[in-house]
Amino acid sequence: MASVSIPACTSAILLDIEGTTTPITFVKNILFPYIKEHLEDYLSTHWEEDECKQDVHLLKKQIEEDMKQNRACPVHTVDQTVHTDEEKAIREVVQNVLWQMAADRKSTALKQLQGHMWRAAYGSGKIKGEVYQDVVPSIRTWKGQGLKVYIYSSGSVEAQKLLFGYSVEGDLLDLFDGHFDTNIGAKVDYKSYERIAERIGCQPEEITFLTDVTREAKAAEEAGVNVVIVLRPGNLELTEEERAHYSLITSFNQLQLVGRA
DSSP: OOOEEEOTTOOEEEEOOBTTTBOHHHIIIIIHHHHHHHHHHHHHHHTTSHHHHHHHHHHHHHHHHHHHTTOOOOSSOOOTTTOSOHHHHHHHHHHHHHHHHHTTOOOHHHHHHHHHHHHHHHHTTSOOBOOOTTHHHHHHHHHHTTOEEEEEOSSOHHHHHHHHHTBTTBOOGGGOSEEEOTTSOOTTOHHHHHHHHHHHTSOGGGEEEEESOHHHHHHHHHTTOEEEEEOOTTSOOOOHHHHHHSEEESSGGGEEETTOO
């Protein structure tokens, strides 16, 4: 596949994680199964700790919001203060988390709890973050050319930092100038990209966003952000119309920066 030139005005590269910097299989076959296998034990162990209480509180607020919006959700609600039966309360949290995961929800409440669980797994060496081989050398090249590099993922900022901080290639956090998650907004909402540009301190057209998801790409384009679609093994197939519309790469090293050495 041919190289893709990005605008000379580009000052920042914004990267998605799953299917872009990191194989989808790492998320689906390692990270998510770890949550499902260890969720109940984790909650039982940490139930009385403030961090866990906050996680449960956020899940409760998410359920209340879902009910207001008439979204389908498990019948039981999460209430850590009313239940006298701790085991029952924990089972209800487990039920809700597994339901959200099965529905591929991207709620901040879910991502925060997952991030806290992964922190323990990364810290103990049970999990190491995977990145494609072209990612690190390409980012180093971009940084050498004066570009700033940011991450924008539906996974929490904490989960992002764990993946890159405990990666198979060591601690990579020094490669990034900042991290964004759904606290800045949904990845399919164009306003999120406007907020990111404002937070970075540049115009949307100075950002190039690399993602494998066309719905995210469309939202970024609406905000004026330059978009490149990354084709990796296991990613969703694009339609012919999408292939014709977007710039496509299979490796980060195919990006060419116009007017830069």
